[in-house]
Amino acid sequence: MEQKMRAAVFQGDGKLEICMVDIPKLRKPDDVLVQVEACSICGTDVHILNVPPGYHAKPGTILGHELVGKVVAVGEAVT
Numbered sequence: 001m002e003q004k005m006r007a008a009v010f011q012g013d014g015k016l017e018i019c020m021v022d023i024p025k026l027r028k029p030d031d032v033l034v035q036v037e038a039c040s041i042c043g044t045d046v047h048i049l050n051v052p053p054g055y056h057a058k059p060g061t062i063l064g065h066e067l068v069g070k071v072v073a074v075g076e077a078v079t
Helices: 043-049
Strands: 003-011 014-022 032-040 064-074
Touching: 003 043
Parallel strands: none
Antiparallel strands: 003 014, 032 064
């Protein structure tokens, strides 16, 4: 598997940029790693881009939580 992935990253001030970021690692026994095959930007993501400063999303937040993918790794506690 590749070590980097493309991600829609919130840059702050209404800006979104497609960046290459590290693929997450399993860190906890109940973690699941999903290889994303398709993803969309939803109303929540648009809201994050259009809200005043001080909103809970911080620059560097990866947007796009509605996705389709396949499980490629699981932690030891996942059944």
